[in-house]
Amino acid sequence: MKLATLAGRHGVTAAAIRVEGHWRRLPFPDLNDLLTHTGAAIDTVAHLAGEALEGWRLACPLPRPAKVVCCGLNYADHIREMGRELPAHPTLFAKYADSLLGPEDDIALPAGVDVDWEAELAVVVGADLERADVVTAGRAIAAYTVANDISVRDWQNRTLQWFQGKAWDRSTPLGPVLVTPDEIDVAGGVDVICRVNGVQRQRGNTKTLVFDPAALLAYVSTFTRLRPGDVVLTGTPGGVGMGMKPPLYLADGDVVETEIPGIGTLQNRFTTR
Amino acid sequence: MKLATLAGRHGVTAAAIRVEGHWRRLPFPDLNDLLTHTGAAIDTVAHLAGEALEGWRLACPLPRPAKVVCCGLNYADHIREMGRELPAHPTLFAKYADSLLGPEDDIALPAGVDVDWEAELAVVVGADLERADVVTAGRAIAAYTVANDISVRDWQNRTLQWFQGKAWDRSTPLGPVLVTPDEIDVAGGVDVICRVNGVQRQRGNTKTLVFDPAALLAYVSTFTRLRPGDVVLTGTPGGVGMGMKPPLYLADGDVVETEIPGIGTLQNRFTTR
Structure with a gap:
């Protein structure tokens, strides 16, 4: 499984999952937030994949690790x-x-x-x-x-x-x-x-x-x-x-x-x- | 001016200011929170001093500096x-x-x-x-x-x-x-x-x-x-x-x-x- 944090317009970011060649939105603002919720079981989010995010760019996947x-x-x-x-x-x-x-x-x-x-x-x-x-x-x-x-x-x-x-x-x-x-x-x-x-x-x-x-x-x-x-x-x-x-x-x-x-x-x- | 983070019961903390030999409560949970609000002008909080905090103990004054x-x-x-x-x-x-x-x-x-x-x-x-x-x-x-x-x-x-x-x-x-x-x-x-x-x-x-x-x-x-x-x-x-x-x-x-x-x-x- 491949995950990313994508940046859209106006500073908005979203966690996303790669499905069949497209990035689809996950209900977390970034992968730090996702990991806080899922822990190591990040594969459990696959069923949450939402709309395709077209035209978004790749952002830093983890914007705020504590360490x-x-x-x-x-x-x-x-x-x-x-x-x-x-x-x-x-x-x-x-x-x-x-x-x-x-x-x-x-x-x-x-x-x-x-x-x-x-x-x-x-x-x-x-x-x-x-x-x-x-x-x-x-x-x-x-x-x-x-x-x-x-x-x-x-x-x-x-x-x-x-x-x-x-x-x-x-x-x-x-x-x-x-x-x-x-x-x-x-x-x-x-x-x-x-x-x-x-x-x-x-x-x-x-x-x-x-x-x-x-x-x-x-x-x-x-x-x-x-x-x-x-x-x-x-x-x-x-x-x-x-x-x-x-x-x-x-x-x-x-x-x-x-x-x-x-x-x-x-x-x-x-x-x- | 002397400021502290005090710990009360049940894990509660409060920022406090020393006034005439007593710790008096400030409306912030700790000094990291206070500094986020005041910046370097921490003397501007003196007028916010509330009730005396008796029986509280001194906690780490800054529980979560980023650096x-x-x-x-x-x-x-x-x-x-x-x-x-x-x-x-x-x-x-x-x-x-x-x-x-x-x-x-x-x-x-x-x-x-x-x-x-x-x-x-x-x-x-x-x-x-x-x-x-x-x-x-x-x-x-x-x-x-x-x-x-x-x-x-x-x-x-x-x-x-x-x-x-x-x-x-x-x-x-x-x-x-x-x-x-x-x-x-x-x-x-x-x-x-x-x-x-x-x-x-x-x-x-x-x-x-x-x-x-x-x-x-x-x-x-x-x-x-x-x-x-x-x-x-x-x-x-x-x-x-x-x-x-x-x-x-x-x-x-x-x-x-x-x-x-x-x-x-x-x-x-x-x-x-």
């Missing part, structure tokens, strides 16, 4: 690229709902900062998780989606803590849709791809994740509760601009495509404001 | 204690509303982790701040309060990112009251004190802050918007347990007192669960 937890250094090839060793524990940092952006929106950041790409699989939480074991955490996965953990590298590297390079408002595209776990085999392996101006810069596969989605959710829930609609970003594979020699960062007008086959593609233009 | 941004390494003496150099930029990380705790609540964390104290001055945001200059940020300070950035050191040091040692649910006491800026001279210098079982472990002074409250708010607002009721923790002075030789951490039953004269004292018992 957006990100994992760094989770693909073996990216870890090597950054000159580090395979970790015993996931490296975690936070973003905000304010950090998120729709799948077709411009990424507008100030001129003069070093903006890099990080294609990622994102996991959408569907249940309250507090000190959950891995099995419970796995059952609580409501859906998967695509994210690009756009990073302002010079700010990220100003201090030991990455947060100030990671939590820029409206920097992190998410979407285009939420896909239920029955439609995508993350453990078997799905590709995570980033292209800049059509040139492939990243292609990793989730079967090389050091910490898989259930393990990440369980780990995070050890110290902080997760709730339906929260998002966990699972880290990026090799091929970021910072790892190139010399480093390559986004320039005004560059188009970043972030794709996971089976979910979809984010297409965001980078602009300097 | 709790913390600064590390902001007192020259603590920076030296941790073996680091004076920074050009503030080191920032995030906590959650879930991390917060009332001024008299127990800090209950699992046995077997290394729990340390960090007494801090907390700044309460009173206006929308987006790419604000320091003057604008200074005017947006609604109040000051006391926090203890309780840190799970072994988790903090598992990876390069401190977040997983800092964002434990119900770890970070805040309060006991909010004090408006006219009552406290942060630039002139106020002491920030931590005692464990009555033994003073930290005593710093805000006049030695590397980045003062207005500078921190302005800096954070460069990358993410701050709103009324958000909280910024300004860092801790020297004297944390991790800096002792050998390191000293909290034990079941220890009582942590965190004091800033002119604001008040948090008194929290540490318990292992």
Whole structure:
């Protein structure tokens, strides 16, 4: 099942479900609201599908997760690229709902900062998780989606803590849709791809994740509760601009495509404001 | 002016104002709600003071800030204690509303982790701040309060990112009251004190802050918007347990007192669960 948050006119949004090639309205203003009602059982909404929403555009599927937890250094090839060793524990940092952006929106950041790409699989939480074991955490996965953990590298590297390079408002595209776990085999392996101006810069596969989605959710829930609609970003594979020699960062007008086959593609233009 | 969120019976809370030695009710359920209505002009609520609230206890003054941004390494003496150099930029990380705790609540964390104290001055945001200059940020300070950035050191040091040692649910006491800026001279210098079982472990002074409250708010607002009721923790002075030789951490039953004269004292018992 594929779900989205669609934006119509005058700032109106609606949750929607994909049925036979059309988006049909669900009786929730967005997917955060839907998840609050359904928890992980988002497939139970299928019978609520209403009229087709023609001419609406894809919005950020989850406009207000209370928590957006990100994992760094989770693909073996990216870890090597950054000159580090395979970790015993996931490296975690936070973003905000304010950090998120729709799948077709411009990424507008100030001129003069070093903006890099990080294609990622994102996991959408569907249940309250507090000190959950891995099995419970796995059952609580409501859906998967695509994210690009756009990073302002010079700010990220100003201090030991990455947060100030990671939590820029409206920097992190998410979407285009939420896909239920029955439609995508993350453990078997799905590709995570980033292209800049059509040139492939990243292609990793989730079967090389050091910490898989259930393990990440369980780990995070050890110290902080997760709730339906929260998002966990699972880290990026090799091929970021910072790892190139010399480093390559986004320039005004560059188009970043972030794709996971089976979910979809984010297409965001980078602009300097 | 001193304001608090008080808890009565059956989970009811109320914002309250201190008048002639008594807490009097304000028509808001808590200080987050009050700040949403008043912004930085919280002194405008004085005329709304209602009946005295006798027998209510002090609750977490801000139960649901959207952002709790913390600064590390902001007192020259603590920076030296941790073996680091004076920074050009503030080191920032995030906590959650879930991390917060009332001024008299127990800090209950699992046995077997290394729990340390960090007494801090907390700044309460009173206006929308987006790419604000320091003057604008200074005017947006609604109040000051006391926090203890309780840190799970072994988790903090598992990876390069401190977040997983800092964002434990119900770890970070805040309060006991909010004090408006006219009552406290942060630039002139106020002491920030931590005692464990009555033994003073930290005593710093805000006049030695590397980045003062207005500078921190302005800096954070460069990358993410701050709103009324958000909280910024300004860092801790020297004297944390991790800096002792050998390191000293909290034990079941220890009582942590965190004091800033002119604001008040948090008194929290540490318990292992």
